[in-house]
Amino acid sequence: MDIQSIKQRFGIIGNSEALRHAIDIAVQVAPTDLSVLILGESGTGKEVFPKIIHQYSTRKHESYIAVNCGAIPEGTIDSELFGHEKGAFTGAVESRKGYFEVANKGTIFLDEISELPLSTQVRLLRVLEVGEFIKVGSSKTLKTDVRVVAASNVNLTDLIAENKFREDLFYRLSTVPINLIPLRERAGDIHLLFRKFALDFADKYRMPTVRLAPDAIQVLNNYKWPGNVRQLKNITEQISIIEQNRLINADTLLKYLPSSNSTRLPAIYKSVDEKTFSSEREILYQVLFDMKKDVNDLKKLVNDIITDGPESINRHDERINQIRDIRDIEDNRNNIVEQHIVTQAQEPIIQDTEEFVEESLSLEDMEIELITKALEKHKGKRKYAAKDLGISERTLYRKIKEYDINK
Numbered sequence: 001m002d003i004q005s006i007k008q009r010f011g012i013i014g015n016s017e018a019l020r021h022a023i024d025i026a027v028q029v030a031p032t033d034l035s036v037l038i039l040g041e042s043g044t045g046k047e048v049f050p051k052i053i054h055q056y057s058t059r060k061h062e063s064y065i066a067v068n069c070g071a072i073p074e075g076t077i078d079s080e081l082f083g084h085e086k087g088a089f090t091g092a093v094e095s096r097k098g099y100f101e102v103a104n105k106g107t108i109f110l111d112e113i114s115e116l117p118l119s120t121q122v123r124l125l126r127v128l129e130v131g132e133f134i135k136v137g138s139s140k141t142l143k144t145d146v147r148v149v150a151a152s153n154v155n156l157t158d159l160i161a162e163n164k165f166r167e168d169l170f171y172r173l174s175t176v177p178i179n180l181i182p183l184r185e186r187a188g189d190i191h192l193l194f195r196k197f198a199l200d201f202a203d204k205y206r207m208p209t210v211r212l213a214p215d216a217i218q219v220l221n222n223y224k225w226p227g228n229v230r231q232l233k234n235i236t237e238q239i240s241i242i243e244q245n246r247l248i249n250a251d252t253l254l255k256y257l258p259s260s261n262s263t264r265l266p267a268i269y270k271s272v273d274e275k276t277f278s279s280e281r282e283i284l285y286q287v288l289f290d291m292k293k294d295v296n297d298l299k300k301l302v303n304d305i306i307t308d309g310p311e312s313i314n315r316h317d318e319r320i321n322q323i324r325d326i327r328d329i330e331d332n333r334n335n336i337v338e339q340h341i342v343t344q345a346q347e348p349i350i351q352d353t354e355e356f357v358e359e360s361l362s363l364e365d366m367e368i369e370l371i372t373k374a375l376e377k378h379k380g381k382r383k384y385a386a387k388d389l390g391i392s393e394r395t396l397y398r399k400i401k402e403y404d405i406n407k
Contacts, residue, residue, distance in 0.1 A: 038151040
């Protein structure tokens with residue numbers, strides 16, 4: 001089958017060997033009923049490959065349903081996927097078919113499969129193994145014949161090690177894996193993609209096409225593109241709309257690249273002994289804990305000076321200078337927390353030594369405090385609280401249940 005015609009049909013741009021290989025695997029596996037797992041960073045175009053698999057399969061005339069597992073709250077995802085009976089829960093005023101019932105004989109694409117709760121993973125595993133499922137609130141077993149294609153932008157083996165993803169489900173889903181490489185590893189395709197997007201936006205907005213000067217092309221190819229193709233497309237659109245000069249040089253392009261110094265040039269860095277932080281929230285906690293440790297050390301020094309008497313002050317000159325910064329350290333800690341969860345003023349946290357040492361350093365307590373303050377700020381609206389905390393609404397819902405937070 002002609003790879004070029006497939007790329008034209010599905011709007012795929014690029015000539016890299018890795019991209020051609022991924023398309024070839026999708027076409028070869030399409031006529032079978034094997035489950036496929038598509039792996040790749042966010043923005044690499046994973047959503048295109050399930051469509052290729054469906055359109056070149058024997059199921060192409062049946063339903064194709066794409067489901068973003070990360071966008072469905074944990075409390076309703078079982079109902080969305082498998083349906084529910086009337087009265088199964090509050091608000092279930094009538095029976096409803098789930099996606100697996102609606103897509104019978106067709107294909108379901110489960111994007112962000114890593115976001116599925118463990119209980120839902122068990123239900124999905126049963127569908128993959130025996131083609132059976134039970135609606136929420138029912139005891140009747142239903143049959144379905146659905147081709148499942150899943151995708152993930154995180155390493156599922158790491159989640160398995162953390163007991164957040166079932167190993168047996170992983171092997172069921174990854175019968176045939178398709179790996180999509182990030183844009184930074186497709187150097188020869190980056191300028192080609194820019195030109196294609198520039199032409200599309202010129203046609204869409206009825207304006208001349210933007211072009212890149214040689215120095216801008218070099219910047220384009222050296223940038224890391226953490227958002228991959230999606231980021232490149234968005235930046236091309238911004239430049240097409242905003243810039244009056246249609247020939248873009250390096251200086252102009254750099255204005256549109258966040259952290260534009262993040263290129264693939266060699267850099268000296270310090271390795272991290274512990275596990276790399278997986279989220280901005282964990283980094284925030286670590287900053288808080290480090291600051292608390294510093295303050296504890298400084299306050300211990302106060303006790304030492306009091307115990308040793310005034311004559312010991314000269315021996316502690318350097319450390320005494322640090323004591324003067326205690327309030328600054330505390331204020332910095334408050335500012336970091338306020339930037340993430342609240343804008344209201346907080347009272348200074350200068351406490352006596354005994355009270356400060358006894359203050360809880362529990363990660364769970366810190367998380368409960370952050371969630372509670374975010375909910376108070378947004379008057380209980382979980383959607384905005386979750387956005388403020390930098391987590392998904394479903395994750396916030398799960399945390400509220402786990403810690404029994406009543407807001």
